[in-house]
Amino acid sequence: MTVPLLEIKNLHAAVADKEIIKGLNLTINKGEVHAIMGPNGAGKSSLSYVLSGKNGYNVTKGSVSFSGEDLLSLSTEERAQKGLFLSMQYPTEIPGVVVTNFLKQSVNAIRKAHKEPELDSLEFLKILKSEATKLNISQEMLKRFVNVGFSGGEKKRFETLQIALLKPSFCILDEIDSGLDVDAQKIVSEGINQLRNKDNSFLIITHHEKLLSDIVPDFVHIFADGKILKSGDKTLAHIVETNGYTQFLKEE
Amino acid sequence: MDSPLVKDITLFLDDKPSVYALRQKAKNALLATGFPTPKTEAWKYTNVKDLLNTPLEINTDSEVCDGDCCQHHQTEPFIEITFCQGKLHIEEYNTPKGLIITPLPVALYENEYKNYLFNSFDLEKHPFAALNGMYLEQGICICVEKGSHISEPIHINYHQHNCNNQQIHIHNLIIAERDCCLEVLETYNGDTSFPYLTNVVNEIYLKENATLTHYKIQKEAETAFHIALNAVKQQKNSQYKQFYLSNGAKLSRQETLINLDQEDAKAEIYSAYTAKKECITDITTNINHLKPNTYSNQYAKAVLEDSSVACFQGKIHIAPNAIKTSGHQLHKALYLNDNATLNCKPELEIYADDVKCSHGASCGEIDKEQLFYLTSRGIDKNIATKMLIDAHLEEIFALISNEEIKTLFCRK
Ligand SMILES: Nc1ncnc2c1ncn2[C@@H]1O[C@H](COP(=O)(O)OP(=O)(O)OP(=O)(O)O)[C@@H](O)[C@H]1O
Ligand SMILES: [Mg+2]
Numbered sequence: 209m210t211v212p213l214l215e216i217k218n219l220h221a222a223v224a225d226k227e228i229i230k231g232l233n234l235t236i237n238k239g240e241v242h243a244i245m246g247p248n249g250a251g252k253s254s255l256s257y258v259l260s261g262k263n264g265y266n267v268t269k270g271s272v273s274f275s276g277e278d279l280l281s282l283s284t285e286e287r288a289q290k291g292l293f294l295s296m297q298y299p300t301e302i303p304g305v306v307v308t309n310f311l312k313q314s315v316n317a318i319r320k321a322h323k324e325p326e327l328d329s330l331e332f333l334k335i336l337k338s339e340a341t342k343l344n345i346s347q348e349m350l351k352r353f354v355n356v357g358f359s360g361g362e363k364k365r366f367e368t369l370q371i372a373l374l375k376p377s378f379c380i381l382d383e384i385d386s387g388l389d390v391d392a393q394k395i396v397s398e399g400i401n402q403l404r405n406k407d408n409s410f411l412i413i414t415h416h417e418k419l420l421s422d423i424v425p426d427f428v429h430i431f432a433d434g435k436i437l438k439s440g441d442k443t444l445a446h447i448v449e450t451n452g453y454t455q456f457l458k459e460e
Numbered sequence: 461m462d463s464p465l466v467k468d469i470t471l472f473l474d475d476k477p478s479v480y481a482l483r484q485k486a487k488n489a490l491l492a493t494g495f496p497t498p499k500t501e502a503w504k505y506t507n508v509k510d511l512l513n514t515p516l517e518i519n520t521d522s523e524v525c526d527g528d529c530c531q532h533h534q535t536e537p538f539i540e541i542t543f544c545q546g547k548l549h550i551e552e553y554n555t556p557k558g559l560i561i562t563p564l565p566v567a568l569y570e571n572e573y574k575n576y577l578f579n580s581f582d583l584e585k586h587p588f589a590a591l592n593g594m595y596l597e598q599g600i601c602i603c604v605e606k607g608s609h610i611s612e613p614i615h616i617n618y619h620q621h622n623c624n625n626q627q628i629h630i631h632n633l634i635i636a637e638r639d640c641c642l643e644v645l646e647t648y649n650g651d652t653s654f655p656y657l658t659n660v661v662n663e664i665y666l667k668e669n670a671t672l673t674h675y676k677i678q679k680e681a682e683t684a685f686h687i688a689l690n691a692v693k694q695q696k697n698s699q700y701k702q703f704y705l706s707n708g709a710k711l712s713r714q715e716t717l718i719n720l721d722q723e724d725a726k727a728e729i730y731s732a733y734t735a736k737k738e739c740i741t742d743i744t745t746n747i748n749h750l751k752p753n754t755y756s757n758q759y760a761k762a763v764l765e766d767s768s769v770a771c772f773q774g775k776i777h778i779a780p781n782a783i784k785t786s787g788h789q790l791h792k793a794l795y796l797n798d799n800a801t802l803n804c805k806p807e808l809e810i811y812a813d814d815v816k817c818s819h820g821a822s823c824g825e826i827d828k829e830q831l832f833y834l835t836s837r838g839i840d841k842n843i844a845t846k847m848l849i850d851a852h853l854e855e856i857f858a859l860i861s862n863e864e865i866k867t868l869f870c871r872k
Contacts (some may be wrong), residue, residue: 263828283834302851304849313834317837
């Protein structure tokens with residue numbers, strides 16, 4: 209039997225002493241695309257932070273393994289270097305750090321961890337230019353400070369650009385569709401579909417069925433009150449879209 | 461005076477009575493006021509006891525440098541002036557039209573410079589400038605003629621290597637005549653494990669419509685004391701812009717005194733500094749708005765590590781008739797360690813109505829969200845922290861429009 213890419217067992221986690229993840233089980237195999245849907249405040253973003261090792265999101269019980277390795281014992285940067293990527297719901301603005309420099313540092317940090325030679329400025333800029341063009345990101349934006357003054361949609365396209373450059377094996381997309389106009393959502397979905405292959409997996413957090421018709425998931429999970437209430441295929445997303453979450457909450 | 465810094469002022473051989481008189485005047489001022497103590501208001505946060513007790517010698521040799529230190533490759537298009545261990549390298553300056561560079565020892569014998577010496581500040585209010593004046597000998601006079609735009613920056617390069625146990629006093633004059641424009645860059649580099657003192661006074665005169673951008677990068681040795689006074693007098697519609705980067709010396713004080721003597725004069729002071737270990741960094745400004753419609757803006761950003769101590773005292777004085785002036789100051793500090801100390805003392809003395817004044821200070825630690833964002837992209841925590849520290853200062857560097865000079869500020 210092959211080792212699952214991600215295996216979450218009975219996960220409990222707290223933020224500021226408040227339990228938010230309350231006994232979560234989820235297994236994601238290589239090449240699979242999973243979607244999580246759930247009401248506001250259910251703990252979806254918190255789950256993504258727990259998986260990325262953000263300070264303050266404390267695991268109180270349970271285990272998470274990533275390619276068979278204990279994910280929870282790794283630092284945030286080690287998780288990223290091993291292929292985990294979190295596209296954030298609200299990407300952080302970093303005044304004073306220029307986009308190009310940030311991306312180069314990041315790409316080379318990942319390459320270094322993979323024992324690949326680091327890219328020099330010229331090589332890097334060539335790759336950056338071609339990926340940015342595909343996502344309709346202007347050269348001007350690359351000279352700006354990270355996320356500073358980016359529109360909501362630009363922030364999401366910039367997150368997608370990072371995925372294209374870093375080529376992670378496991379991506380958590382936390383509401384990557386929020387703030388995107390119709391055309392931008394198409395560009396972003398296409399970008400992600402291109403990265404989809406038998407080795408890469410995705411966990412898509414969204415409120416909208418539309419995204420899941422563009423990036424069709426293998427599984428859909430209904431997430432509320434810190435755990436998964438129901439799992440199924442893409443038809444679940446349609447039920448949510450039409451009837452909301454009430455029925456799942458009742459079933460519980 | 462019971463500090464080993466004070467010596468006999470007849471130790472220079474070439475004395476001419478008029479020069480001797482200047483030195484004597486400075487010495488008298490120092491004797492009258494004495495060195496600052498912790499009770500001296502202007503020096504409240506910066507204790508110079510350690511400096512005053514360090515036996516530092518005056519080097520009266522005229523030849524101290526074999527020229528090796530100056531063999532560096534000049535890549536930037538700058539007009540170079542070099543001081544080695546405090547001694548000016550006398551060379552033929554290949555100056556563009558409108559720029560006159562005169563070594564101070566020469567200028568001291570020329571009447572035209574007389575009115576500019578000790579005229580931009582009060583010797584009795586600046587004890588270290590008075591000490592500097594006592595030893596008046598080394599320095600450079602930069603004079604830009606009416607209407608001249610000097611496109612290449614003038615780089616005053618201070619090589620402070622091997623200044624072991626010395627006290628170095630340099631006195632410069634910058635005179636910008638009407639409608640002229642120039643850029644001056646000062647760099648200080650030191651590398652020794654012995655103490656030494658760099659004590660610099662720049663007297664700066666900006667005539668009507670003159671523009672000076674003044675850059676300074678201070679990277680003295682960790683054992684150094686660095687004390688500097690920029691005293692600026694500004695005429696109508698002149699503009700003075702200062703960029704200061706400090707990341708050296710065990711004790712440094714950069715004091716800027718600006719007299720906005722005439723209407724529409726404008727001064728901006730941007731400072732960036734990093735303080736490590738137990739070093740003391742002092743940035744003091746005194747801005748006197750003496751006429752209506754004058755403008756000043758000060759913005760300082762600091763990165764404080766270890767047990768470093770920083771002091772930012774900025775005084776804005778607005779004279780009774782100086783209506784419609786505006787004076788602003790802001791200081792933002794980044795603490796990397798709880799042991800660092802920051803003393804922020806803004807002082808506003810406003811005697812006129814209808815003025816705009818503001819001051820503010822903030823301090824904080826590395827932003828956790830930003831650090832998480834960077835590390836979640838695989839960047840090691842220490843590199844990410846470094847990036848955020850640089851980012852903090854970058855806001856100041858981003859205001860530098862000369863790209864070559866900006867690169868020097870950004871270089872670690
Ligand atoms: N740092 C924090 N401090 C205090 N409470 C927090 C913190 N982070 C999250 N919470 C709380 O945890 C709960 C879950 O928040 P989370 O952001 O994970 O929800 P979500 O499912 O992503 O919601 P949405 O759909 O609105 O994005 C919320 O009640 C939120 O207020
Ligand atoms: Mg969320």
